[in-house]
Amino acid sequence: MKKLYLSDADRKIGGVCGGLGEHFEKDPIIFRIIFVILFLTGGVGLLAYIIMWLVIPRRPKG
Numbered sequence: 001m002k003k004l005y006l007s008d009a010d011r012k013i014g015g016v017c018g019g020l021g022e023h024f025e026k027d028p029i030i031f032r033i034i035f036v037i038l039f040l041t042g043g044v045g046l047l048a049y050i051i052m053w054l055v056i057p058r059r060p061k062g
Contacts, residue, residue, distance in 0.1 A: 005059040014053040 007018025038045030
């Protein structure tokens with residue numbers, strides 16, 4: 001089973017969208033657009049992004 005990690009390679013701010021893209025094997029731009037739409041329609045996108053940034057671990061080195 002694949003584990004969700006923040007992306008070190010494809011990150012613009014915290015690596016959340018890049019990590020989601022790697023985990024679900026989708027383009028991270030899709031997740032970025034979803035977060036922006038959620039942000040513009042009530043601010044939930046920003047809160048969700050920050051929570052995920054704090055909860056999702058970084059990929060272990062090695």
